[in-house]
Amino acid sequence: MATTSSGPAPESWREWLASEQIERSLIFSERIRRAKRMQYPSEIEPELLRFLDSANSLIRQQLEELKSDPGFADLPDREAETQLLRFSILYTHLCFAAALVEGASQTQAVAELAAPLKRTLVPVLGTANLLLHPLPEINYSFLDLGELLNSVVNEMGLTQDALPRDLYAVGFPSLQEEWSLMHCIIGHELGHALYKRFRMVDKIGPLIRIDEAKINDLVGSIHRDVWGYEADAHAPVESQAQLPLGSVQLRAATYKAVSRVLEYWIEEICSDGIGLHLFGPAFLLSAISFLANTRGLDYCSDDHPPARMRFRILFSLLRLRMPVGQSKNGPWSSYQPVLGQHVAAFLDTWESLVNAADVGFSNPYHAIAGSAILAVYPRMCARLQKLISQSLQYDIRQHVGDIEHLERDILLSIPPNEVRGGDGMRPAALASIFNAGWRAYLGGVQRLAKENGWSAWEAKAKLNQWVAKGIELAEVQTRWGEVQ
Amino acid sequence: MLAGRQFSELSDLLASGFAVDRIVRSLARIRVGRAVSEGDIPMLRKAKAVLDDVRSGERWPAERTLNRSSAAAAAAFEDAALVLAVSSGTSEEFDTAMSRLDAALGRLLEGRVPPSQQMDELFSFFADVSRRRFEESQNIVMSASTPAWPQQVAARRQNPGGSG
Numbered sequence: 001m002a003t004t005s006s007g008p009a010p011e012s013w014r015e016w017l018a019s020e021q022i023e024r025s026l027i028f029s030e031r032i033r034r035a036k037r038m039q040y041p042s043e044i045e046p047e048l049l050r051f052l053d054s055a056n057s058l059i060r061q062q063l064e065e066l067k068s069d070p071g072f073a074d075l076p077d078r079e080a081e082t083q084l085l086r087f088s089i090l091y092t093h094l095c096f097a098a099a100l101v102e103g104a105s106q107t108q109a110v111a112e113l114a115a116p117l118k119r120t121l122v123p124v125l126g127t128a129n130l131l132l133h134p135l136p137e138i139n140y141s142f143l144d145l146g147e148l149l150n151s152v153v154n155e156m157g158l159t160q161d162a163l164p165r166d167l168y169a170v171g172f173p174s175l176q177e178e179w180s181l182m183h184c185i186i187g188h189e190l191g192h193a194l195y196k197r198f199r200m201v202d203k204i205g206p207l208i209r210i211d212e213a214k215i216n217d218l219v220g221s222i223h224r225d226v227w228g229y230e231a232d233a234h235a236p237v238e239s240q241a242q243l244p245l246g247s248v249q250l251r252a253a254t255y256k257a258v259s260r261v262l263e264y265w266i267e268e269i270c271s272d273g274i275g276l277h278l279f280g281p282a283f284l285l286s287a288i289s290f291l292a293n294t295r296g297l298d299y300c301s302d303d304h305p306p307a308r309m310r311f312r313i314l315f316s317l318l319r320l321r322m323p324v325g326q327s328k329n330g331p332w333s334s335y336q337p338v339l340g341q342h343v344a345a346f347l348d349t350w351e352s353l354v355n356a357a358d359v360g361f362s363n364p365y366h367a368i369a370g371s372a373i374l375a376v377y378p379r380m381c382a383r384l385q386k387l388i389s390q391s392l393q394y395d396i397r398q399h400v401g402d403i404e405h406l407e408r409d410i411l412l413s414i415p416p417n418e419v420r421g422g423d424g425m426r427p428a429a430l431a432s433i434f435n436a437g438w439r440a441y442l443g444g445v446q447r448l449a450k451e452n453g454w455s456a457w458e459a460k461a462k463l464n465q466w467v468a469k470g471i472e473l474a475e476v477q478t479r480w481g482e483v484q
Numbered sequence: 485m486l487a488g489r490q491f492s493e494l495s496d497l498l499a500s501g502f503a504v505d506r507i508v509r510s511l512a513r514i515r516v517g518r519a520v521s522e523g524d525i526p527m528l529r530k531a532k533a534v535l536d537d538v539r540s541g542e543r544w545p546a547e548r549t550l551n552r553s554s555a556a557a558a559a560a561f562e563d564a565a566l567v568l569a570v571s572s573g574t575s576e577e578f579d580t581a582m583s584r585l586d587a588a589l590g591r592l593l594e595g596r597v598p599p600s601q602q603m604d605e606l607f608s609f610f611a612d613v614s615r616r617r618f619e620e621s622q623n624i625v626m627s628a629s630t631p632a633w634p635q636q637v638a639a640r641r642q643n644p645g646g647s648g
Binding site: 069070071072074075076078079082083085086089090092093096139141142143144148149151152154155156157171199201202205206208209210212215216246247248249251252253255256258259260262263264266303 | 487488489491492494495496497498499500501502503505506508509510512513515516518541542544545546547548549550551552554555557558559561562564565566568569574575577578611614615618621622625
């Protein structure tokens with residue numbers, strides 16, 4: 001820790017740094033106070049602010065106590081500095097959580113989605129709290145916010161009321177917030193919540209066979225080809241200056257990279273499967289619309305497998321059930337009636353595109369993880385299908401009549417909010433509205449444009465608005481039904 | 485703006501970083517001659533869990549499968565391998581270094597203080613793990629920027645009926 005002539009005296013710099021962190025805590029407290037004055041669409045935002053406020057007070061207290069902690073006084077300078085600087089990272093973390101609240105559900109179009117999405121989760125999870133927030137980038141995101149914030153506070157040794165465990169933050173692209181049909185992709189984000197809650201990694205993970213020899217070959221080849229000496233030997237004296245790491249470090253880095261990619265990719269793939277089960281073919285259509293138009297088919301990263309691989313698995317899931325129809329790519333599953341003519345043709349085209357090339361990977365870690373998954377993905381799909389259908393009761397295939405009814409409404413410029421059932425009309429399910437919307441989008445835009453004198457773009461925008469309105473009205477009807 | 489994964493990783497690094505800081509403070513107290521107190525025992529047990537994770541991460545590919553703790557254990561193995569890089573480049577050296585740490589911690593858990601060199605090694609190991617978690621979390625923060633919501637959004641919230 002360097003000090004200057006105008007800075008703190010060397011013996012008091014720890015106290016000075018701690019005091020600065022305490023002042024930061026007071027500034028954060030002021031920010032929370034301002035945020036509490038705003039209006040929010042649900043109870044969860046104020047609850048999160050109360051949690052942050054309370055955690056902040058306890059952190060301030062901990063910083064005060066640290067100044068008199070003998071363990072802290074006994075630390076060498078470098079360690080004391082590390083411990084104090086970690087509080088700066090903590091405040092970045094807390095500010096991010098506060099910003100999620102401040103930006104949550106700002107806009108009408110997406111705010112309408114929160115309640116029906118929550119309604120989708122509640123039968124499975126018992127309770128759920130969703131915080132929808134806009135993202136500056138064209139992307140969707142998921143955070144297990146309650147779990148993450150609780151774990152930091154617990155490990156700090158702070159004792160306070162925990163946040164609800166089922167508090168999830170879902171980000172959506174602010175640029176396309178009114179493009180309601182694309183928001184079916186949120187089915188994937190909800191999939192993350194279910195994946196974590198049901199600990200699916202422990203059920204799907206055992207199917208994966210790690211190829212230890214392949215990993216060791218990779219470590220060996222990096223040694224030979226890049227470092228120029230054999231694994232598990234000392235680096236030649238002349239290269240030790242350039243190669244400070246030994247074989248253990250290389251092996252450890254490889255294990256970490258491969259296990260991380262596997263963990264993330266399996267979660268992504270399972271979340272896709274859950275999204276498909278929640279929203280049916282509409283989910284796959286929004287995934288194609290979003291992924292093919294943002295990342296392309298073959299881009300992959302440590303946390304996301306290539307879209308080509310994800311689509312292959314989704315098509316497999318869609319075709320998994322008994323065939324009731326035929327398409328040029330092979331038999332469609334029992335989803336055929338849900339698809340309708342235009343959607344089936346669109347999916348056929350995309351499946352051919354997806355299958356036109358092999359799945360490729362951008363580095364050896366991705367290749368090891370990806371080939372381990374591809375080796376077992378038919379079994380993985382079957383197990384996933386079983387796990388999901390045990391957990392989720394709603395099945396889009398039982399609502400084909402609703403979807404056809406709602407599609408007709410949309411093409412007559414009527415918001416798709418209710419369907420015939422029992423003695424009269426009942427509110428439509430979110431998944432039915434999404435699927436009807438996609439059928440109208442792929443099969444009826446030209447007709448809508450022609451009949452109304454609109455451009456294709458205007459017709460698509462109108463269609464998305466009607467879908468949003470249908471979701472809103474169905475929610476109002478559902479709530480009305482609950483209080484009668 | 486932190487992406488979802490970055491926020492999750494940052495949360496994990498903060499949680500485990502603060503946990504290791506508490507271990508380091510306990511070891512610091514003992515290292516300067518204070519007795520092992522009851523309050524130190526939970527911290528020493530956590531330290532043992534960290535070392536167990538390292539061993540489990542080292543064995544991971546041989547277990548040939550994936551579970552909830554695989555990636556965390558592999559990350560713990562990497563932490564340890566990098567922290568012990570100066571003294572152990574080969575598997576054998578790494579194993580020896582880990583065994584020394586295990587032995588020192590075992591003595592502490594029995595309420596006995598190990599010889600000063602072993603105590604120093606144990607303290608340095610956890611202090612370096614703590615530093616590494618801090619540096620990793622700093623890398624995440626430096627690769628992102630926290631969103632600052634536009635002023636008009638805040639104004640609209642405070643005055644929903646107004647023009648904002």
